[in-house]
Amino acid sequence: MNGHFDGGLGQAGAFMTARIPSFTHFLATHAPDLLPASLAGQLPAGSADIIKDLPHATTIVAAACERGVVLAGDRRATAGNLISKRDVEKVFRSDEFSAMAIAGVASVGLEFARLFQVELEHYEKMEGRSLSLEGKANRLAKMVRDNLAPAMQGLAVVPLFAGYDEETGIGRIFSYDVAGGPWEEHRFHSIGSGSVFAKSALKKLYSDDMPVSEAVLACVQALYDAADDDSATGGPDLPRKIFPVVTTITDDGFRRLPDTEAEEYSEQVIGERMRSPDGPKAPLRTGS
Amino acid sequence: MPFYVSPEQVMRDKADYARSRIARGRSCVALQYAGGILMVAPNPSTALHKISELYDRIAFAAGGRYNEYEALRKAGVTYADVTGYQFDRRDVTARALANWYAQTLGGIFTDSNKPYEVEIVVAEVGVTPDNDQIYRITFDGSVSDEPGFVAFGGQADQVAAALKERFHDGMTLTEALGAALEALAAPPAQGSGSGSGSGSAAGNGAQATELTAAQLEVAILDRARAHRTFRRLRGPRLEELLAESRATTSSGASAASDSASDAAPDAAPDAPAAQAAEATPPASDQPPTGPSAAGGDGIPKP
Numbered sequence: 116m117n118g119h120f121d122g123g124l125g126q127a128g129a130f131m132t133a134r135i136p137s138f139t140h141f142l143a144t145h146a147p148d149l150l151p152a153s154l155a156g157q158l159p160a161g162s163a164d165i166i167k168d169l170p171h172a173t174t175i176v177a178a179a180c181e182r183g184v185v186l187a188g189d190r191r192a193t194a195g196n197l198i199s200k201r202d203v204e205k206v207f208r209s210d211e212f213s214a215m216a217i218a219g220v221a222s223v224g225l226e227f228a229r230l231f232q233v234e235l236e237h238y239e240k241m242e243g244r245s246l247s248l249e250g251k252a253n254r255l256a257k258m259v260r261d262n263l264a265p266a267m268q269g270l271a272v273v274p275l276f277a278g279y280d281e282e283t284g285i286g287r288i289f290s291y292d293v294a295g296g297p298w299e300e301h302r303f304h305s306i307g308s309g310s311v312f313a314k315s316a317l318k319k320l321y322s323d324d325m326p327v328s329e330a331v332l333a334c335v336q337a338l339y340d341a342a343d344d345d346s347a348t349g350g351p352d353l354p355r356k357i358f359p360v361v362t363t364i365t366d367d368g369f370r371r372l373p374d375t376e377a378e379e380y381s382e383q384v385i386g387e388r389m390r391s392p393d394g395p396k397a398p399l400r401t402g403s
Numbered sequence: 404m405p406f407y408v409s410p411e412q413v414m415r416d417k418a419d420y421a422r423s424r425i426a427r428g429r430s431c432v433a434l435q436y437a438g439g440i441l442m443v444a445p446n447p448s449t450a451l452h453k454i455s456e457l458y459d460r461i462a463f464a465a466g467g468r469y470n471e472y473e474a475l476r477k478a479g480v481t482y483a484d485v486t487g488y489q490f491d492r493r494d495v496t497a498r499a500l501a502n503w504y505a506q507t508l509g510g511i512f513t514d515s516n517k518p519y520e521v522e523i524v525v526a527e528v529g530v531t532p533d534n535d536q537i538y539r540i541t542f543d544g545s546v547s548d549e550p551g552f553v554a555f556g557g558q559a560d561q562v563a564a565a566l567k568e569r570f571h572d573g574m575t576l577t578e579a580l581g582a583a584l585e586a587l588a589a590p591p592a593q594g595s596g597s598g599s600g601s602g603s604a605a606g607n608g609a610q611a612t613e614l615t616a617a618q619l620e621v622a623i624l625d626r627a628r629a630h631r632t633f634r635r636l637r638g639p640r641l642e643e644l645l646a647e648s649r650a651t652t653s654s655g656a657s658a659a660s661d662s663a664s665d666a667a668p669d670a671a672p673d674a675p676a677a678q679a680a681e682a683t684p685p686a687s688d689q690p691p692t693g694p695s696a697a698g699g700d701g702i703p704k705p
Contacts, residue, residue, distance in 0.1 A: 130478035131507070138484055149489065233488050236631075240456055240480045 136241035138234045139258060151226045152261040158268050166269035170199040172224055174309035174341045174348040175206070175216040177277045177288045178321055179302055180330035183365030184286025186277040187334040188216050189309070189342060190357050191349030201352060206360045210235045211368045213251055213278030218307035223262070224272040231255055231274075248280045252289040252297040260295035267293075275306045279364045286364060309341030309348035316340035319397040327363055331372070335359060335380045336394055351381035417518045421542040424520040425467045430562040431524075432586055433464055434552035434570060435535050436579035439528045439626040443583040444556075446620035449637070454622045456633035458483040458495045460528050462624050466556015467521035467542070475504065475523060497527030501538035501546050509544025518542050522555040528624035528632055532572070554586065565589035576623070581648035584614060613649075616641045 129145045142149050158166075170192035177186045192200040206216040207228040215231060217224030234254055239245050246254070255276050262272065276289040276297065288304050289297035303321050305313040316337040325333065338359050342350035351358050358377040363370050372380075388394060431444035431453060442464045444453040453472075454464045457479050465472035482503055487495045504523055512518045523540045537549045552570045554562035569582035621636040621644075628634070636644060 130481045131474055133474075136477075138481075138488075141481060142485070146485070149485075229488065233484050237480065237484050240484075241477055243450070243452065243455075 136238050137254070138237035139230065139254075139261075150261070151223055151230065151258075152265060158265075163269055166220070168194045169270075170194050170203070170221040171347070172203060172205040172218050172221045172272075172307065174305065174307040174313055174338060174345065175218055175275045176305045176310075176313045176317060176334045176337045176341075177216075177275055177300075177303060178317060178325070178330045178334055179286040179288060180325045180327050182284075182286070182327060182367075183279045183363060184277045184288060185327065185330040185334050185361065185363050186214050186216055186275070187331070187338060187359050187361040188307075189338050189349045189359050190352070191342075191347065192221050193308075193347045196346075198349070201349060201355065202357050204360050206362050206371075207232070208362070208369045208371070209251065209276075209278075210239070210245065212245070212281060212364060213248065213276065214362050214364055214369055215255065215274045215276045216306075217272055217274050218310075219272030220270050223265070223270050224274070227258060227262075227272060227274065231258060234258075245281075247282070248278045248287060251278065252276055252299075255289070256291060256295040256297045259291045259293065263294055273306060275304065277364060279366060279368075284366065305337065305341075307348070309338075309345035312344045313337040313341040313348075316394070320395065327365060331361055331363065332380055332383070334361065335377075335384050339384050339388070340394060351385060353381075353385070417512065418543060421512075421518040421520050425522055425542065425556060426558065428466050428557045430554055430557035430559055430587060431464055431466050432552065432554045432562060432566055432583045433462075433524050433526050433537055434566065434574075434579055434583060435532060435537070435572070436574045436576050437532065438576060438623075439632065440526045440535060440537070440624040441576065441579045441583060442524075442526065442622050443580065443587065444620045445587060445614060445618055447618050452620060454620055454635075455480075456631065457500060457525070458487065459492055459630060460624060460632050461495065461497050461500060462526050462622065462633055464524040464526070464555075465521055466559075468519070471519045472521040472523065475507070475519070475521065478507070479504065479525075497525045497536045497538060501525045501540055504540045505544045505546040507544075508540060508542060512543040522559070524549075524553055524555055526624060528626050530626070532626075561589055562586050577644060577648045577651060580621070580644055581652035584645075584648065585652060588614065616645055619645075 134141065134144075139150065147153055171194070172192055173189060175186070175188045177184060186206055188205045190202050190204070191198060192203040203221060205218070205221070205224065206214060209215050209231055213235070215228060217227060231254070235246060235251060255274060259274065262270070266272070271293050273291050273293060276291070278287060280287050288300040290300050290304055290306060291297055302323065303314070303317045305317065314337075317333060320333040320336055338348070339350055341348040356374070356378065358374060358381045361372040361377050361380070363372070429445045431442070433440060433442045440462070442454045442462060444464065444466070446453050451469060453466065454462065455476055457463045461483065463476050463479055465476065479500055483495045483500060486499070504525065508519060508521075519542050521542055525538045525540070527536045529535045537551070537553050538546055539549050539553050539555055540546045551572070552566050554566055566582060566586035569585060574582065616637070619641070621641055623634050623636060624632045625634055626632065
């Protein structure tokens, strides 16, 4: 196979066979070389150095809020100790009510996001209904686990999945490790190199049932804190007008904040940090 | 031991079989309007669809046997998704899908004992109306490019003739829906001698009376939408639209109801807009002239 599959020349039957409505399952059966995991076992020795210098995506934050969930990421990709890209996007719409973001090898993550989009849409078109949110999270877990062998060779990518659960009417967050998952996270979560700092910041800023706009602000603050202490996480780039990608998934569906809106949030955060460089202070004692 | 049967005879028998089975079903239409492409099919089921999404800008509509066109629909979705995943979403085209369907149906028609009893339409909405494409693929794999509008399944010839009278470029959605409903409700051609198919039972039988929202499956490819353009119209939205379209079409339905009868179904589909605009639709409330068809499409009738 040359990586091209067109359903012609004896392949037509593949399309007509009854099967489970999973796109990755179809590819695994009929065109496995199109899957990201097809790299497994093909990497020659000595490729570790090259892989180490591939662009890596860094920090992602998510926070559940009123009517849904916010998912945001910074814009930096790093290759070793260099900045390889300033305006990379690592938060992707999966379908109308969910989104995924990636940390790890950016190119593999990009392919994951694309495959996962097709996977969800394929099911929806085949069956005439959307997968449940758990169904989507489980499919993603399988895709991550299928990538285990390449991950062990350095091509690791880990997603963070967030969605609005149409049945219960709340936003939910799922995290993964290289062996799969999903692990449901409550309230908020962060992944990637700056996640330690972002999560600590969110812990102090987060409160239950925040309005969407406040959860967005909390996420932008958390990303700023991550960029403050982690060299691989990029802060808002005012001269170039590059701001974090912020998405909201609510009962209105998926929405990516336009750049102008992301700019407003970033400017607000920067403005406040001019006065208080470490950001908002949490009270030392819990009020009664 | 089998007797010798000439290939001509085999093909003719297969074609007759498929044609007669398809004619037992109900007709469906797909037509252009200013904002996209509208597809209408009489279908009381809300779960077993005749019209579906194939890809971002491409829809699938079918008449005939449900299990067969459903298998074809799923194959088309897979074909489109594999192509779009390998290349880019823009690289999935109605032309390629129509060709794939033509190859597949042609192969099945030639190779298997029983041909598929289906008629398929693949429609793609373009950035401008000039880029819209509508393809019709029949049971033997013949494919035709149908600019503007197409009727298929059941008594397609009569419905196409009726639709031709009413279709013109740049219709609004309401006008297009009105035209589609009138065409679907058109009685079998009267004295037009339009030939094939019209000899059998009145195809759209029961629906010659007014179709209600619950009996219809209506979907559009909406040119203005980004990403996925396919939308089903149903429930209150459809009822509202039906009421609107009936209000507009009934106002001009008083005169010249025989204008539909002198149109040959195989004439060029893009009639001059002026002529089409003047043609007054015949009254749509005539009683059905034949027994209602027990459709061969596997979808239960009310």
